[in-house]
Amino acid sequence: MQYKPSLVNNAGGQFPTPLKSISMKGWEAVVKNNLTGGFLMARECYTQAMEAQGGSIVNIIADMWNGMPGMGHSGAARAGMLNFTETAACEWAVSGVRVNAVAPGYIASSGLDNYPPEFVKQSLHIVRKVPLQRFGNEAEVSAAIVFLLSDAASFITGSCLRVDGGVPNARPTWPLRSHDRSKPFDGFPLYQTPMALRS
Numbered sequence: 602m603q604y605k606p607s608l609v610n611n612a613g614g615q616f617p618t619p620l621k622s623i624s625m626k627g628w629e630a631v632v633k634n635n636l637t638g639g640f641l642m643a644r645e646c647y648t649q650a651m652e653a654q655g656g657s658i659v660n661i662i663a664d665m666w667n668g669m670p671g672m673g674h675s676g677a678a679r680a681g682m683l684n685f686t687e688t689a690a691c692e693w694a695v696s697g698v699r700v701n702a703v704a705p706g707y708i709a710s711s712g713l714d715n716y717p718p719e720f721v722k723q724s725l726h727i728v729r730k731v732p733l734q735r736f737g738n739e740a741e742v743s744a745a746i747v748f749l750l751s752d753a754a755s756f757i758t759g760s761c762l763r764v765d766g767g768v769p770n771a772r773p774t775w776p777l778r779s780h781d782r783s784k785p786f787d788g789f790p791l792y793q794t795p796m797a798l799r800s
Contacts, residue, residue: 606656608646610639615675617720628674635678655697657750664706666769690759699758701749706765709736713795721797732767733783740788
């Protein structure tokens with residue numbers, strides 16, 4: 602099997618703030634990191650290697666459906682990255698390049714330890730809005746990425762795979778019942794629960 606280049610566009614960062622409090626500098630920093638940086642990385646990989654050899658790109662976005670209150674800068678950038686994904690999938694298909702996105706929802710990663718305590722406290726209650734009634738983990742996000750990069754996804758491009766426990770499918774008309782029927786994929790033996798989620 603011939604090697605084909607691949608890229609996982611996973612750079613990102615944001616800070617919780619309502620729109621009215623985001624400065625121009627703060628807005629531009631998040632958009633440059635989460636959108637412009639992803640575009641530049643993908644474009645360089647495409648022009649320097651993939652245009653001639655083919656390849657696969659997976660852009661990591663976020664659960665930004667229906668807006669992202671409290672992190673509007675990140676939501677706007679991630680929505681832009683989804684549109685970039687769909688556009689590049691069409692334009693770069695002629696070179697044998699597939700471009701997809703993965704949208705993680707509430708993931709119990711070590712990054713959670715970098716947020717303010719009040720944000721973490723709110724996150725502990727947010728699991729009730731997840732139909733699968735739990736946080737996801739890094740292995741579950743990684744498994745989706747590996748699939749989309751693999752030959753098994755050779756007819757998938759321009760798509761977004763949500764790894765979010767079904768949050769966008771929850772409806773106010775359907776009360777979610779608490780349960781423990783959804784078991785996480787234990788793909789990282791060295792995984793540790795973030796300090797913020799340890800009781």
